[in-house]
Amino acid sequence: ETGVTQSPTHLIKTRGQQVTLRCSSQSGHNTVSWYQQALGQGPQFIFQYYREEENGRGNFPPRFSGLQFPNYSSELNVNALELDDSALYLCASSYNRGRSSPLHFGNGTRLTVT
Amino acid sequence: SQELEQSPQSLIVQEGKNLTINCTSSKTLYGLYWYKQKYGEGLIFLMMLQKGGEEKSHEKITAKLDEKKQQSSLHITASQPSHAGIYLCGADLASGYALNFGKGTSLLVTP
Numbered sequence: 001e002t003g004v005t006q007s008p009t010h011l012i013k014t015r016g017q018q019v020t021l022r023c024s025s026q027s028g029h030n031t032v033s034w035y036q037q038a039l040g041q042g043p044q045f046i047f048q049y050y051r052e053e054e055n056g057r058g059n060f061p062p063r064f065s066g067l068q069f070p071n072y073s074s075e076l077n078v079n080a081l082e083l084d085d086s087a088l089y090l091c092a093s094s095y096n097r098g099r100s101s102p103l104h105f106g107n108g109t110r111l112t113v114t
Numbered sequence: 115s116q117e118l119e120q121s122p123q124s125l126i127v128q129e130g131k132n133l134t135i136n137c138t139s140s141k142t143l144y145g146l147y148w149y150k151q152k153y154g155e156g157l158i159f160l161m162m163l164q165k166g167g168e169e170k171s172h173e174k175i176t177a178k179l180d181e182k183k184q185q186s187s188l189h190i191t192a193s194q195p196s197h198a199g200i201y202l203c204g205a206d207l208a209s210g211y212a213l214n215f216g217k218g219t220s221l222l223v224t225p
Contacts, residue, residue: 004156040217042216043157044215045212045214048211090156098210099206099210103213105159107156108154110154
């Protein structure tokens, strides 16, 4: 069983640029969630996708957007990068949406904005 | 303010000692999850607790949920260097889809 994989592992961008992060969900999982983790903090919920539709969104501006594809893989796009966007971005998949399906996380993408 | 508070923030214990990490919520808990994170890596799922009074164990790690007190504890028995890392509690605080996380407890186990 393949776990959640994310690419790239590290990325350095300049303020104002755009970035796309990718995530392949664990086999059999139809729900993908994205989290942002700043240094020394717990992960913060960005949004969740269930069967290609956005199922919920956290307190992040519209320049954070996402997609989920028919194979349940997902992308996170961030436009007009700001210095505060520097963080570890974590993708998690689950068997289904809802509380009874635990999230399984990938190893994350470390984004540095200079 | 932080909706999930973890204590202690950090912990250094000698190998073989027992330890407890606490997670307290300011809101009603609808499911409580414990994860372990190695520095700079992803979160590894440990346990999920959904009912008040529920207790689960995996190897030397036991987690309990006290729903009335809106808190959970994670207990490690006879700690080993492999237990080192950051332990995070996450909870659904009513959204049904998002987890709120504590800031984590950093554990170091010394020989």
